[in-house]
Amino acid sequence: RLLHTAIERRSAFARLSEQDLAFFQSILGNSGVITDADALVPFNQDWQKKYEGKSRVALRPRSTEQVSEVLRYCSSRRLAVVPQGGNTGLVGGSVPVFDEVVLSTAAMNKVLEFDEVSGTLVAQSGCVLAALDEHVGARGFMMPLDLGAKGSCHIGGNVSTNAGGLRLVRYGSLHGSVLGLEVVLPEPLLPPPPSRGGGGGSSSGSSNGATASAAATAGSTADGRVLDLLRTLRKDNTGYDLKQLFIGAEGTLGVVTAVAIQCAPRPASVQLALLACPTFAAACTTLRAARRMLGEVLSAVEFLDSACSDLATAYLDGVRNPLLPQDAAAAVAGLGEAGDTGGGAAVVARGRGGGEEGLEGGGVGDDRQFYMVVETHGSDADHDTQKMERFLEHVMAEGCVTDGTLAASEAQAKTIWRLREGIAEALARRGAVYKYDVSLPTAVMYDLVEVLRQRLGAAGFGPEGGVQVRREGGVQVRREGGVQVRREGGVQVRREEGVQVVGYGHIGDGNLHLNISAPRYDDDLLHQIEPYVYEFVRQHNGSISAEHGIGLMKAGALPYSKGPVAIELMRRIKETVDPYGILNPYKVLPQR
Ligand code: FAD
Ligand code: 2HG
Ligand code: ZN
Incomplete structure (x- = not known):
């Protein structure tokens, strides 16, 4: 149980050098290589400002070919890479843990194709979900997923987290609506084709129902690491459905560069x-x-x-x-x-x-x-x-x-x-938040909120805590039942300030969002919550991640929801696809 264990930087990873930066600039241009300390802050920090890395560079490729070049180089140099979409993820998966290179898809934001008969959309992975919804909306369709972060999250990030959202109950999971993917792998699986620069691109040719790959569109050649599964077919039973591996892989297996997705008719x-x-x-x-x-x-x-x-x-x-x-x-x-x-x-x-x-x-x-x-x-x-x-x-x-x-x-x-x-x-504005995104049998879902409320209250956290009167900054402060009363500028101010345990979510999918809001992060409080919450979920045959993923936050807790054989198979898949472990290290899989 590595829930609270500090992680050490893997010594096998190289440190970024001036030559590395020069190489990145040679393929992405100056605008595609961000090194300014202020400009790097949003790439290093997650949406909650809870996880923060120290990357010295963020890259903004525009094409599949550039992503492929970047991964080829990073792999040869053993530079670790964290793929980043809209950076709205809630489990610390999208930001570096140490000094990993940030590979942002923000500049890969082109719609490649939309078929108005079948409603199939093909887009680069950096397209913002709301922008895609507007695009297909103007043609009588809607995206099959919707979430509060739609104005910032990218379709590639949605696919990589297997985002659920507000309408899964009707339109289903991305495992059903994603028809095809293009993914750049960290290592080539085939030798590069003989001629480079010929614009041929993908390994699988375009045929009935297939679509031009983003690599081909960008005039690139595949270098043996572009996995072209970018089909728009509704039915395709040709062996293993490899795209499913990357839906929810959280950037640990490859960089999704383009997505083909089935849109639904916009309701009248x-x-x-x-x-x-x-x-x-x-x-x-x-x-x-x-x-x-x-x-x-x-x-x-x-x-x-x-x-x-x-x-x-x-x-x-x-x-x-x-x-x-x-x-x-x-x-x-x-x-x-x-x-x-x-x-x-x-x-x-x-x-x-x-x-x-x-x-x-x-x-x-x-x-x-x-x-x-x-x-x-x-x-x-x-x-x-x-x-x-x-x-x-x-x-x-x-x-x-x-x-x-x-x-x-x-x-x-x-x-x-x-x-x-x-x-x-609102929770983010109130202060520190501990977030748990769990699947549970619907009837007992809210029991978790209630038992945790009692547990934390009994431990002295939360509105159930006792009465305290003390001086803070020369002002007398009284706390009772989680309400703080103090005088500020001659006026009595009451503020609910204690730990609050709240529950909401996608009840139609058996998905509870348990949130513990606190004035500040506190290890004693965390130890009251974890592993208690994970144990509760396991006892009820639930899942410790319904839709947000595992990321950094829950890598150590994965065994609460997955057995040893499943985890071992995940490790072997990871080792096959990414033998040097450069893609999004420290995330998803528990440390050995
Ligand atoms: P990021 O946060 O940038 O990345 C998420 C993960 O995917 C990281 O591990 C990253 O490495 C990886 N990744 C990103 N892009 C790629 C790529 N192109 N290739 C490979 N890996 C990649 N989630 C839900 O499921 N349902 C909700 O209802 C929901 N509501 C939300 C509401 C708010 C206000 C917020 C802030 C978040 C919400 N989320 C929700 C969290 C959700 O996971 C994300 O919003 C979204 O799916 C992530 O997309 P992103 O582009 O921001 O990805
Ligand atoms: C939502 O459904 C998101 O609003 C965020 O998945 C959940 O804040 C959360 O815990
Ligand atoms: Zn949600």
């Missing part, structure tokens, strides 16, 4: 409801009803606990929960601004009744604990509306939903999605 009718449920069991009953009654049009079923709603409304400008009265949301935002110097969330009074646009029959009481976002994608508004109305009537009659609102416009739908999608950002 979209409905979105935000519902309040008194208990998690009621949320599960609502989920079952949604599956049964919304059937083929159901496109998302998400949940958040009320603590998540409070955080999002308190920390993000303009975010509100339409089921809370306006004044409550405004009061939260106001308190946050007035009392906050970057510390804790405002305390929200819940259950004050009267959500705007509340459904008839929906009473708001003190029992509001969970919110659900239920969305449908269909082709006939009348049919879909009727289905949604019947579903809402049913769940309210059953008492598993006590209040709800149906978005009446795109703007209202955005408000609801912003509440859900903003949670990660």
Whole structure:
């Protein structure tokens, strides 16, 4: 169990030299080689600012051929490399641990092909997900995945993490929607073809349903390390499905340079409801009803606990929960601004009744604990509306939903999605966050949040902690029940500042996002959480990574979800493809 073991830099890796930089400049030009210390900060630091490397160079190739040249050189020099897309990953996989060369796909952002009959898209791996969605949206299609990070994450990063997101329940995993990949391997598997520079490119020729590879498009020659699996075929049973190996490989086996993906028709009718449920069991009953009654049009079923709603409304400008009265949301935002110097969330009074646009029959009481976002994608508004109305009537009659609102416009739908999608950002603003992204049997999913809340409270962390009064910076501070009260500038300021355990996620996929928000990172707190969380997950036959991947954060914990034979096979695949281990070292596989 290497959960807390410090990692040492592998001595087999070379250190970057001036000659290395000169070589990179010779193939990428000055603009493709970043060495300025300030400019390197965002490449070295992850989205959460939790993991930080010390790379001295970030490379921005524009073509498959350039990626291939870079890997050929790095392999011969034994320079370690970390592939980086939009750098929105949440497990420390996308940034260097030490001084690895950062290979960013940001300049590989061209759409290569879109087939308007079949809806197949071929794009370079550095295309931003939202930009691709806009591109195919203008042609009547949508990307088969959507996530809060869509404005920054790259399709290559999505594939490499096997990102799940908000609509997996309807459009499935990338293991199904990715039709083809082009990947540059760290070592050649074949000798280079005899003539270089002839523009031939890929090893597999274009045939019916196949597409031009990005290498060929860029006029490159494959040098025996470009694995061209860039087909757009829906069906292709020709031996092992090698592309699946790279979906979710987190940059440890190759650099994905292009992706062929099946897009879905953009729905003509979209409905979105935000519902309040008194208990998690009621949320599960609502989920079952949604599956049964919304059937083929159901496109998302998400949940958040009320603590998540409070955080999002308190920390993000303009975010509100339409089921809370306006004044409550405004009061939260106001308190946050007035009392906050970057510390804790405002305390929200819940259950004050009267959500705007509340459904008839929906009473708001003190029992509001969970919110659900239920969305449908269909082709006939009348049919879909009727289905949604019947579903809402049913769940309210059953008492598993006590209040709800149906978005009446795109703007209202955005408000609801912003509440859900903003949670990660709100947590990041509150302070330190320990994130766990687990798959569990849906019915017991929230038990993990509750037992951890109790466990941390009993250990003196969190709102359940005792009463403390002490002087800090000459000011008397009183802490009780996780609320800090102090006087600042003659004004009494109350701030929820303790450890908060919150849960939300993709309930339709059995995927819980357990987040422990704390004023600061603290090893004692971490030891209360790990390995407890991983043990809980193992006991329930769950997965320690539902969608975010393993990265650096969970490499030591992999044995909680994978047996020794599976891990050994993973190691052998890694050793075959990357014998010098230069690609994204220290990530995914546990140290021996
Ligand atoms: P990066 O973060 O740059 O990289 C992620 C991993 O992939 C790293 O290991 C990296 O080395 C590797 N990699 C990147 N590009 C390549 C490539 N071209 N070839 C080989 N390896 C590569 N995830 C979900 O699954 N569902 C969600 O709903 C979701 N929501 C999110 C919301 C927010 C606000 C944020 C910040 C993150 C969210 N994530 C979610 C995390 C998710 O993993 C990423 O957002 C996304 O899939 C990563 O893409 P990226 O381009 O940012 O990759
Ligand atoms: C989401 O679903 C992301 O919003 C982020 O996967 C999850 O913050 C998290 O734990
Ligand atoms: Zn998620």
